[in-house]
Amino acid sequence: MKKLDPGTHIDGFLIEGCIHAGGMAHIYSVRYAQSQRPATAPGFPMVMKIPRMAAGDGAENIVSFETELQILPHLHGAHVPRFVAAGDLLRLPYLVMEHMAGQxxxxxxxxxxxxxxxxxxxxxxxxxxxxxxxxxxxxxxxxxxxxxxxxxxxxxxxxxxxxxxxxxxxxxxxxxxxxxxxxxxxxxxxxxxxxxxxxxxxxxxxxxxxxxxxxxxxxxxxxxxxxxxxxxxxxxxxxxxxxxxxxxxxxxxxxxxxxxxxxxxxxxxxxxxxxxxxxxxxxxxxxxxxxxxxxxxxxxxxxxxxxxxxxxxxxxxxxxxxIGEVPILMVAVPHKDVSDATLYSLRQAVARSLSTRPGARLAVVTVIAPSASSTTDSSRSETQLHRLHLARLKQWAQGLETRGHGLSFHVLEASDVAQALVRYAQGNHVGVMILGAATHGLQMQRLIATVPMRVVRDAPCTVILVKQQLPFEALGKLQTSDSREKYES
CATH class of the missing domain: 1.10.510.10 (Transferase(Phosphotransferase) domain 1)
Structure with missing residues (x-):
């Protein structure tokens, strides 16, 4: 098919000009003809893609057009152009889609x-x-x-x-x-x-x-x-x-x-x-x-x-x-007001998750309060603080079996812990997040939106809440101590 001239009308679309002539298709800038603009017309610029179908062009041109016509209408999101309309394959095949600006x-x-x-x-x-x-x-x-x-x-x-x-x-x-x-x-x-x-x-x-x-x-x-x-x-x-x-x-x-x-x-x-x-x-x-x-x-x-x-x-x-079999696995490790039981429980939950997901990557994350000053001394102390927390995260992870798994450690600065965790999960396409469950009673949680509750509400991924529990050895010691106290009393 020869190149279309500006001003050509096709099914209510007005050709404005050819913006690309490739080996398999021509792409034109188009808009609705004023008299045929539908009430539901999209509010973004559009292009029309018409496959080349001259005598010397291969069959893959029309097959690839059929493939794109089949797939494009079902894709969504910010990383693909939006589908608008398609032409009759037997009369004049074309695709109209969003015109994306950029290079x-x-x-x-x-x-x-x-x-x-x-x-x-x-x-x-x-x-x-x-x-x-x-x-x-x-x-x-x-x-x-x-x-x-x-x-x-x-x-x-x-x-x-x-x-x-x-x-x-x-x-x-x-x-x-x-x-x-x-x-x-x-x-x-x-x-x-x-x-x-x-x-x-x-x-x-x-x-x-x-x-x-x-x-x-x-x-x-x-x-x-x-x-x-x-x-x-x-x-x-x-x-x-x-x-x-x-x-x-x-x-x-x-x-x-x-x-x-x-x-x-x-x-x-x-x-x-x-x-x-x-x-x-x-x-x-x-x-x-x-x-x-x-x-x-x-x-x-x-x-x-x-x-x-x-x-x-x-x-x-x-x-x-x-993607589901090898997700990016994220664990949120608290750095203050945290018991050994919580740290132990998180480690056990991560170990179980890694064992059932060969090849999954583990990101160990903690959130600290942002530094209040930007002076040189403050920057130096901030670096030392980051190193301290990184060392603690690495120490926490020492008992994990991570062979075959990518492993990284991250210290985030934020005043809102829940928001920081959710943003990290969104920005890094985390598939599964593990964090400790709230230790407040249900009555308190109805009044206060705890960090775990907010993360579960807003996270773009699966969230596993871990209830703290002590290892068996510690439970044995605790039971022995309780029995001794009862006996002595």
């Missing part, structure tokens, strides 16, 4: 000179948060690349173009219609190459590719044009970013190379965990990945190749199910 990641790649490390992390974290929101809705994007990630002026990331996506609740039209791997060659994940679709960790791989390019200016696996070239990433290891850019911190290289692992199980289990590490770089455990300065040895490459040759790829669980 795609390609804008930052086009800038001269290296990007600041803070910018790379900020863009990567925003993209990971957007991907996590999509995965919570049981949808995997599967075509994340710089042109499909838009950053709004607020810093929020919006994902575009769902033509290659896979939604667990709807037929996978691309898998049914096309018998080959679909995706953009530079960003496609290894499992997609062999036909596995619907694994949220494929999007994490693509985010790793984008962060690598934002950091170094180069693509980790180049731009292959053949299937054989794409298959090489199933055993290839990219050049470590630190050898391409000397100021790359080891924690950032650790994060990026973990995203780019050829085996999906070796990457981040969820995009929320990736965003968590980008937001807490001082808590990222550094392995050989982060320290590497050179590529793999010949023996290392051969070992990877042999492993890839015998690897079997299996469909992953539903994205929302996978």
């Amino acid at each position: 795609t990641l390609q804008h930052w790649l086009d800038q001269p000179g290296p990007l600041p490390i803070e910018t790379v992390c900020r863009l990567g974290m925003a993209t990971a948060q957007a991907a996590h929101s999509l995965h919570q809705q049981n949808c995997c994007h599967l075509d994340l690349k710089p042109g499909n990630v838009l950053i709004q002026p607020s810093g929020n990331a919006v994902l575009l173009d769902f033509g290659l996506s896979c939604h667990a609740h709807y037929p996978d039209l691309l898998a049914e219609e096309l018998r080959k791997a679909v995706g953009s060659p530079a960003w496609i994940a290894p499992e997609q190459i062999v036909g596995v679709r619907g694994d949220l960790r494929s999007d994490i791989f693509a985010i790793g590719v984008m962060m690598y390019e934002l950091l170094t200016g180069e693509l980790p696996f180049g731009s292959p044009i053949t299937e054989g070239g794409m298959r090489q990433r199933m055993w290839m290891a990219p050049t470590p970013p630190r050898s391409l850019r000397a100021d790359t911190p080891d924690w950032l290289q650790e994060i990026i190379l973990r995203c780019l692992e050829p085996e999906a199980a070796q990457r981040y289990a969820t995009a929320a965990e990736l965003a968590f590490d980008l937001g807490n770089p001082d808590q990222v455990p550094i392995t050989q990945r982060g320290k590497r300065l050179h590529g793999l040895s010949l023996f290392g490459k051969l070992r990877r190749w042999i492993k890839a040759a015998g690897m079997e790829y299996h469909p992953s669980p539903l994205p929302s199910q996978q």
